[in-house]
Amino acid sequence: MPLSELEPIIEVIDLTTHYGSRKILNGISLTVHKGEVMVIMGGSGSGKSTLLRHLIGLEHPSSGNIKLLGQDIRNMTEHDMTQLYRKVGVAFQSGALFSSMTVGENIMLPLREHTKLDQKTMEIMARLKLEVVNLAGFEDLMPSELSGGMLKRAAFARAVIMDPVLLFCDEPSAGLDPVVSSSLDELILRLKDALDMTIVVVTHELESAFRIADRITVLDKGDILTIGTVDDVRASDNRRIQDLLNRHFEEEILDPDAYLARLTGESEALFSQV
Amino acid sequence: MLSPDRPFPLFLQKIESLGRISTKWVNSLGFGTSLLYQSVFWICWGSRRKQQVRLEAIVSQMMEVGILALPIVSLVSITIGLMLAIQGIDALKDFGAEHQVTYGVALSVVREFAPLITGILIAGRSGSAFAARLSTMMINNEIDALRVMGINPVRFLVVPSLVAMMIMVPLLTLWADIVALLGAGLYITTALGISMGTYIGQTIAYLGTADALHGLGKSFVFGILITLVGVINGSSVTGGAEGVGHVTTRAVVHSILALILADLLIVFLLTR
Numbered sequence: 001m002p003l004s005e006l007e008p009i010i011e012v013i014d015l016t017t018h019y020g021s022r023k024i025l026n027g028i029s030l031t032v033h034k035g036e037v038m039v040i041m042g043g044s045g046s047g048k049s050t051l052l053r054h055l056i057g058l059e060h061p062s063s064g065n066i067k068l069l070g071q072d073i074r075n076m077t078e079h080d081m082t083q084l085y086r087k088v089g090v091a092f093q094s095g096a097l098f099s100s101m102t103v104g105e106n107i108m109l110p111l112r113e114h115t116k117l118d119q120k121t122m123e124i125m126a127r128l129k130l131e132v133v134n135l136a137g138f139e140d141l142m143p144s145e146l147s148g149g150m151l152k153r154a155a156f157a158r159a160v161i162m163d164p165v166l167l168f169c170d171e172p173s174a175g176l177d178p179v180v181s182s183s184l185d186e187l188i189l190r191l192k193d194a195l196d197m198t199i200v201v202v203t204h205e206l207e208s209a210f211r212i213a214d215r216i217t218v219l220d221k222g223d224i225l226t227i228g229t230v231d232d233v234r235a236s237d238n239r240r241i242q243d244l245l246n247r248h249f250e251e252e253i254l255d256p257d258a259y260l261a262r263l264t265g266e267s268e269a270l271f272s273q274v
Numbered sequence: 275m276l277s278p279d280r281p282f283p284l285f286l287q288k289i290e291s292l293g294r295i296s297t298k299w300v301n302s303l304g305f306g307t308s309l310l311y312q313s314v315f316w317i318c319w320g321s322r323r324k325q326q327v328r329l330e331a332i333v334s335q336m337m338e339v340g341i342l343a344l345p346i347v348s349l350v351s352i353t354i355g356l357m358l359a360i361q362g363i364d365a366l367k368d369f370g371a372e373h374q375v376t377y378g379v380a381l382s383v384v385r386e387f388a389p390l391i392t393g394i395l396i397a398g399r400s401g402s403a404f405a406a407r408l409s410t411m412m413i414n415n416e417i418d419a420l421r422v423m424g425i426n427p428v429r430f431l432v433v434p435s436l437v438a439m440m441i442m443v444p445l446l447t448l449w450a451d452i453v454a455l456l457g458a459g460l461y462i463t464t465a466l467g468i469s470m471g472t473y474i475g476q477t478i479a480y481l482g483t484a485d486a487l488h489g490l491g492k493s494f495v496f497g498i499l500i501t502l503v504g505v506i507n508g509s510s511v512t513g514g515a516e517g518v519g520h521v522t523t524r525a526v527v528h529s530i531l532a533l534i535l536a537d538l539l540i541v542f543l544l545t546r
Contacts, residue, residue, distance in 0.1 A: 085424035086424055096419035114424060
């Protein structure tokens with residue numbers, strides 16, 4: 001089905017924002033359609049995290065409009081935002097689990113606050129979501145007892161506990177090893193298929209972006225360089241995009257054996273001087 | 275002539291610095307007032323918005339603020355009571371009025387020492403813990419997480435602590451009154467050779483309801499101030515662990531300062 005026929009879930013129109021006199025986002029416009037995985041990609045300081053904070057209503061733009069699920073969030077009351085947030089899930093980069101609660105209590109929190117379900121039902125729902133993220137049996141642990149990857153999985157479980165229509169993920173692969181990072185990508189794809197979600201992922205990891213994206217928005221210094229499919233981005237002749245892609249590939253061709261040999265050689269040389 | 279290349283004269287820099295500090299204090303005052311208003315709103319109308327304040331969160335905070343503070347409040351109160359009795363008898367002996375010590379100790383404990391010392395202890399114990407907790411949550415995006423879950427952070431975090439403080443600080447003050455007066459009684463009965471029953475009878479006779487209400491009313495205000503100062507400092511955190519340490523220390527200093535100034539104001543308005 002052509003994109004234009006799909007229901008728009010997020011509409012950003014001419015979004016501009018400043019921190020003091022510094023312009024962070026410069027007239028951003030984009031649309032995310034129902035059921036797609038949109039990756040917002042860019043280097044450090046490109047404005048991707050700021051854009052995400054605006055999309056989830058944590059910051060207000062200097063000008064422009066943001067529509068989530070058809071509602072203009074700039075003109076919404078706190079009460080209306082609360083209603084809207086029940087249909088939206090956010091998995092933060094750090095996990096943002098509450099350290100004073102167990103993993104299970106963290107995941108049940110939205111249910112406890114927004115529904116009148118009894119404890120048993122909430123526990124069953126939390127366990128089901130933990131199974132989806134491969135963390136079944138971890139509900140009684142404290143967040144401090146989980147590894148970085150597990151924290152992010154638990155954050156995903158909490159983000160989807162209310163079966164949201166729209167899921168935002170902030171740097172899901174950041175700081176994780178490639179295996180864990182890859183498993184989180186698979187989790188995002190599984191959530192999209194199993195729960196029929198629209199997912200917006202902010203990342204600077206190219207591998208991850210190419211693996212999960214239906215479309216990619218490339219940001220640079222507060223401007224959108226391109227919005228397109230993975231093939232569109234790869235084929236782009238925009239110099240800034242090519243710079244972004246090539247930087248990554250240069251890192252990829254690093255030979256681990258040569259690196260190890262160099263390290264060993266350097267340490268041997270160091271010891272021979274002693 | 276001022277230009278970007280030339281620094282401001284020293285006196286202008288001082289004025290600018292004073293202006294910045296004043297703006298910061300006015301901002302904090304406004305934030306505190308807004309927090310208090312929001313807290314009252316959620317207490318009164320939370321259930322109508324289907325976001326009621328959780329009773330278990332209040333009970334948990336009451337446990338933390340009140341019950342767990344009982345040992346330290348008791349220890350400090352009994353020590354204060356003993357010291358007041360010793361000092362009082364020694365001072366009044368010169369005038370041959372040592373039998374009046376009960377009156378002096380009773381009034382000073384109930385109207386001044388118990389509320390102020392309890393307030394300072396709770397500011398150091400719970401106010402600092404609250405500021406540290408809040409600032410850590412800010413740094414870890416936990417406050418943002420609450421917002422995007424549709425959970426108002428003031429209702430979820432501030433109101434339970436505020437209600438717990440408003441209930442437990444006066445109750446702890448009442449406990450401190452009793453313990454300090456009994457501590458003073460231990461020395462006075464021995465030093466003046468009167469029975470504990472006589473001492474308690476004298477104390478009750480000297481103290482009026484107004485005295486008790488004066489102390490308890492102040493401690494109620496102190497409870498509010500400790501919470502608000504903790505929130506204002508905790509939410510202003512910048513940086514990482516160092517920032518948490520900084521705001522925690524600042525919360526204690528500001529709380530104690532706020533308590534002493536509020537105490538002075540209340541005494542000035544109600545006692546003269």
